[in-house]
Amino acid sequence: MTGVLTATCIAILVVMAMALARALKAPTVYDRILGVNMFGTKTVLFIAVVGYMTGRPDFLDIAIVYALISFIGMVAVLRFFEYTAPIE
Amino acid sequence: MSVIVDYYNYWIVVFLMMAGFYVVISANNLVKKVVGLNIFQTSVFMLYISMGKVSGGTAPIIIEGVTQYSNPLPHVLILTAIVVGVATTAVGLSLVIRIKHAYGTVEENEFQNEDDAI
């Protein structure tokens, strides 16, 4: 089973790398935010899977914090930049 | 070869530190300076955490059936250092806001021209 989890884990890493690539080089500022958001979600999953992979799933707390914080970050972006963000 | 296996982690961390350090000293915009400072400090934290790692060890929270734990002391030190980092960031950013109010700009070369520098 560890093999499956490891494979999942690596696959999620690849998806994260793709989202990061989008965030690093984005056609519009919204694409950048989208990339960051996707990166955040995948990170949460990554932590959960790694927890099972290493056999210490009690660290899911960190995944919860990640999910919450990336949501708050997103809301902050919207709050401070909603109608001020020009298209690049 | 063994040199690379032994030290690759430290080398990349050094690279990150220097990237952050470069942003701090070369950026003209004060906000970017603060971001650079954060990157610099976070990389130093990584240096500490890397020291504490034991291969095959696990997080230092005692559970039954595990004998090999990573070193808890660097974790404690870095917890403190992270807090120090955010404190500095907050004070730095509020200075930036006040500078913007007072000078109308946060570009270092612009407000230096306004006041005769010592």
Next chain:
Amino acid sequence: MLEQHLPALAILLPLIAAPIVFILGRSTVVWLLATFTGAWASIVAFQLLLTTLAEGAIHYSLGGWSAPWGIELTVDALNAFVLLAVTGVSTMVLVYSKESIAKEIDKAKHGFYYTAYLLAMAGLSGILITGDAFNLFVFLEISSLATYTLVSLASDRRCLTAAFRYLIMGTIGATFILIGVGLLYMKTGTLNMLDLAERIAAFDRSRTINTGLAFIVVGVSIKLALFPLHRWLPPAYTYAPSAVSSFLASTATKVAVYVLIRFIFTIFGPDYVFYDMGMDMVFMFLAIVAIFKCSYMAAVQNNVKTILAFSSVAQVGYMVLGISLVTTTGLMAGLIHIFNHALMKSALFMAVGAVFYRVGSVEVHAFKGMGKQMPFTMAAFTIAGLSIIGVPLTAGFVSKWYLVSAALQQNLWVIAVLILLGSLLAIVYIGRIVEAAYFHDVPEGRDASKLKEAPLLMLIPMWVMVLANLYFGIDTSLTTEAVGHASEWLFQSTELLEVAQ
């Protein structure tokens, strides 16, 4: 019962007073409480000094955990001596603050001022007496954060950019120290200073330790404004409120010099730093350049606070020069100068603050005619200025005397001559101000009748400092005994001592 807790009390008094002051807000009670705390802390420091001189180093394990596992406070003659200077001067500046900040800081911010001041004091005391390398970093950051706040409290907008530059440089310095401590920890597995010293001595030339030394020295050099890393200091001291300049100039850089001494002598060992790494030459060169470059810069400025700020950088040069001579006498000179310079710089900045209180400007021409209008203030300024120059019967003479004799002991004639030449430059920049005060009349358009003597609450602390300058210039028994103990103890473990004598 309190005797056994003296080391902890030295830190805790200001540390606990700060939050209480913040809750109480902005009344006279706050000022009284802060001053009382400062005075108590000074008494504690004095008791600590007497105890260490009589009985040797005190070790205090926090939390009851013994040394390498828990954090230990270590008090010896060296840090008790510096602690006395820091707490004593801080208390006097606190007394002085009441009138001074009423003029210079918005009334709503007085609560912040006293809180930040006490936090800075707690941080500096913590740096001085902790025996743990990482704990030192934590207290360094407490004092730094409080200091940035204090600098930015002034009403001149330039204080903001000065504080920001200070923050960036200070944080880079602290992070360098953090890297250095991390490298040492990596090689030795401990953070306790004495334990570190023991384990570092066991290594025979390690690259990691060398790098750690380099990072710590650079980091501390930023903090103590050693030339050429001093660029943040003049604006910070110039645009900060006068009371803050007085506090910082007499404590913050002094504590940084202490940290340098502590790391070099206690942790790395002078043999390693000076013999193996050849740091003494680097320090000596930088110190000489600092003395001349910054004394020159001081001589050409028009803002008196800037003059004093550059003079501070130059005086730090004298302290580092003393250390770089690598003899007990040289180290004694450096240590005595830490103490004496705290006395004279605080008096000078207080006098400048008093002139600002009446005139509203700190340019040199604002001092014209002040000798008649504010006789006590200008007399204090002149005496403290003579002390900076190093005239006999003042404290400054004692430090210069030790410094010159240390140089002569080593047959470094050139250095001795350079020190005396540096004093000549000090005559120039102090002389300009004194001349303006006594040999010029109040400029036209300024109503001389309004320019009266500064309030008593400013004069008293100023004159306490001036009298201390004179006292420690005449009766040197306390200072020399303390620094004698300290430097002998610091050189205890080295072969250099025999070489030197």
Next chain:
Amino acid sequence: MTEVLIDLVLLGMLAMTALRVIFLKDLFAVVMLFSIFSFVSALIFINLDAVDVAFTEAAVGAGISTVLMLGTIALTGRTEKKNSHSSILHLVVVCVTGAALIYGTMDMPPFGNADNPIHQHVAPRYIEDSPKEVGLPNIVTSVLASYRGFDTLGETVVVFAAMIGVLSLLGTARPTNKRATPESGLAKHRVLHVVAKIIIPFIILFALYVQFHGDYGPGGGFQAGVIAAAALILYALVFGASFAHRIVSPRQLEVFAPLGVLLYASVGLVGMIKGANFLDYNVLASTAAAGQHYGIIIIELGVGLTVFAAMLGLFYAFSNQVERSNVQ
């Protein structure tokens, strides 16, 4: 082997992000990338077994710092102007520093080796004896709160000092700002309103869990304080700061933060009165184990209180500035 692979990939991501930050001129993008940087470094911390650190880095670096930076650039403008002065000197300084560090690594103990001096001297006692001496499974909490409790007191004071600095610079937010209406929040996003209402109670519940579960798993007073502050920050972001002020007013925060520090210090003082050294918890109760337990619970509460008040106070001060500039 997987650990090494993950480590390498994550470090690679960090390197890419850091490089991009150097060259980007759009500050908004820089801050977004910084939040990614923080998240990824927290992942590295997890991978290197530092779960508590990862917890804090995620909450503080990616959360609080990012929100504060966003607030700042909302006020100061979004683009960095072209760098006018040459940066060759800077590059040289950085290269020299980096070279010194690389030189230093050549002699370091190998990465991850259990025989390194760092794992031999002080740490073994923490790992072996702390369950007996302090009585908690989470060694990090034991060391943080008991063995090195003085550092943590310092840390709490640092947070308090930051609050002092920010409030003195930006002014304290006053809830009497009449012009702040619900419009100042994200008024048009009805979905956000509903979701925020559902999720905020869970966040506060989770903060309490982290506060009291810190002895057994990752977490503790510091993280709990940040998370609780995050709940109110979310509330303030979605509904407007004036509504958040009604729940916890800035004035209350100015009392909570110093109270937390005093609570922490008073635990140490009680130890002193009972005849032991400062911060010695053993004497707080009849047995050493119980004393340690009480001591740690109370100081964690003090830390949590100060951190909650300071973090929220920082946010109030920043958002107050943003709202004021929007009104003008």
Next chain:
Amino acid sequence: MSILDYFSAILLAGGVFFSFTGAIGLFRFPDFFTRVHAASVTDTIGVILIIAGLLLQTSFDLNIIKLLLILAILLLTSPTASHALAKSARHGGLLTLAESNRSNDR
């Protein structure tokens, strides 16, 4: 591997597959609104499948609650964020591909 493990593996694989498609969509779709579509829809299904896969690995304890909490938070926040983002983009004046074509034709 038990039967539960097989199910779990299938769910995880499915989750990974959808995540991949979403990430590819992030690059391949022509305008921002279709990209949001690709990213957010697959995000949600990917999260559900992967968490479900992990749930099958869990013995009956606190971790189940935590996983469900993560699932709930992500299901609430991720679509909300995408929605708010798309709305802001619309408000900020971003056009879909069809609209920008039309305005170019005119």
